[in-house]
Amino acid sequence: MDPLSWTDIFLRIAAQLAPVWIALIATFALSITFKRRLGLYGKLFDSPIGMVGFGLVMFWTYTGIFAGAFDLILTHDVLDQSASMKNKGPGTPFTQMMGTPDPNAYPYYLLGGDNLGRDVFSRMVVGAWEVIKIAPFASLFAFMVGITLGLPAGYHGGRLDTVLSFLANLILAFPVILLFYLLVTPEIIQTGIPVYMAAVLFVFPIIFLVLLWNSRFHTQPATRNLYVGITLLVGTWLYLGIAWNADPLGIVSFPPNLLVVFVAVVFVNAPTVFRIVRGLTMDIKTRDYVAAAQTRGEGTWYIMLWEILPNVRGPLIVDFCLRIGYTTILLGTLGFFGLGLSPESPDWGSTINEGRKLLSMYLHPALPPAIALLSLVLGLNLLADGLREESLRD
């Protein structure tokens, strides 16, 4: 068989991505039809920049989900090596040095093979899944930690604020890469420090939710008990499983090397969120509606969580998008330095790092993951820009 031409390669990639196109079109059609009823999300579709950003983000989200969770888009297994495909260019027909290839196997390496003869296209596509399963959750956890600590620091001020701000600045003064090199090593995993850090950091979402329900419903004990009970039950179950790997039912578990990556990323992001929330709270707490709530005799957590927090949601949502992008960059950095994730892992940082070593001869192993990472982060930044513009409009 002859190698494919570039047109063929593009057509075949587009065909391979068919589920993503369908999902994207469905999302856009539904969202645009109902955009007047969807609040801030709907308004996003009035801004061209926001739509482009949203499109890019959803493209990679769907790609990641379909490829990683459903095995749909990828053409070959991400770990399968074929000695005769080493460093072969895009569109090379799939062959094997030994034995005949499986007749059902995809007949081409669409974007070529890397230095071990693995399919670059499949690895790029599955790389999206590696990001999608960590970055949003890590950002969410960082937000929970930052909000739970930042609200009281900004609202009460005083000694609490001094201590927390000092700690936040302490972490921020660390060069991120040094922190990663110190935290994300097999030796540190042996000592169990990441588990203790996870144990501390992962308590915050539970505290946050319990405070949220309790402050709102403490006058209706029945509802309060129900919500707090469910939160505690599910929260403790997940907490035991994720942080301590001690789920009594044995369902929830978290691979230790992924846990350390997750913890490191949350740890780096939380202080910045803390500073943002603290600043916003200090600004909002002088407003009249906060004074009104204080006069009504509302509890401090009610004021912080149900009066102040909803009113700072605009900047926080925008920052959330930017933070997912930044987390993606951090994950790439970890992969680039070969920290944390396993060396065979198809994540973009590791693939870029592997591909760069042969960059003067072969471009195709390094460029697809680089462009993928760039477009996802760009999409998130554009999305944040669109959201900012739309939320400022009214």
Add this chain to the structure above:
Amino acid sequence: MVTFILRRVGVMVLTAICLTFIVFFLTNLYPNLEKLAKTQGNFRMTDAEVESYLGRNGYLDPMLVKYGRWIGVWPGWVIEEEGATRGRCIEPGQPPEEAPRFCGILQGDWGFSTVFRKDVGVITGEKLALTGWLMLWVMVLMVPSALMLGVLAGMREGSRTDRTLSTFAITTTATPEYVSGVLFIAVFASSAVGLQWFKGTATGAVDKPTFENFFLPVLTIALYGMGYIARMTRASMAEVMTAQYIRTARLKGVSFPNIVLKHALRNALIAPFTVIMLQFPWLLNGVVIVETLFNYKGFGWTLVQAASNNDIELLLAVSVVSVVVVLVTQLISDIGYVYLNPRISVS
């Protein structure tokens, strides 16, 4: 003002002590020491041999004692074995009686690098000079172009120039160094594309920096920081352009270039100043990535070497330097902001 600076310096010293202790603590955990022993001795050491190696070199003393020795407030270890006396502060060949009791950073002794087999102070100095040179050119390229981008975009908000330049700025902030560096090497340095205008490595730039081998690393670092400064400048410029005195100047009939250069620019540059100073910690990150990518053997490259080989004293020196850089720039940015902005007073 003086009390403000004194207080900030106090906080700075406290932060530096906390941070170095954290680094010290993490690098001195037993599994890390075991790795160190095995890289120094051999990889097939038994647990007992590792233990005795560490014991003979003072690694198994309590953490605070070791930290005190490193700082120079606790006497260094001295061990007599096989008739000879060895000690932390005793140079090879020096009689033990003449050796000082304390040797830590307070005495100017940064220790000995186990990877490079050289004095840490010497290595750090050399590497800092190399990276300083890189940073200088990054600043020379980044600051003027970022300010220009920002001012051009912000002077007519919403215009086509603004849209184009803003999109460019967003793109550069979305491109981490390891992506842009790879793209630049692919386009400008690889034989596959064939342009080969620049060199893909900056190894030679250590001895003899030329435009050919030095431009790509500088551009890669500068680009990531540039977008952020440009966006800040744009926002601040756009805000200034809506101010009353600009309208007055317009109504008086001052020409547009004059308005921008004489009336708006000074006020618009206050906010970017702080941002530029706060970029230093980020640049440090970029330096580590770019020096690894282009194999430029400077400070960032040393950090990676020290960290991946658990070279404790070198790593500590590297973190002291980077933490001091971060904290000093924060201080300068605070003081500078006060000086530039008459509306803010410290007391």
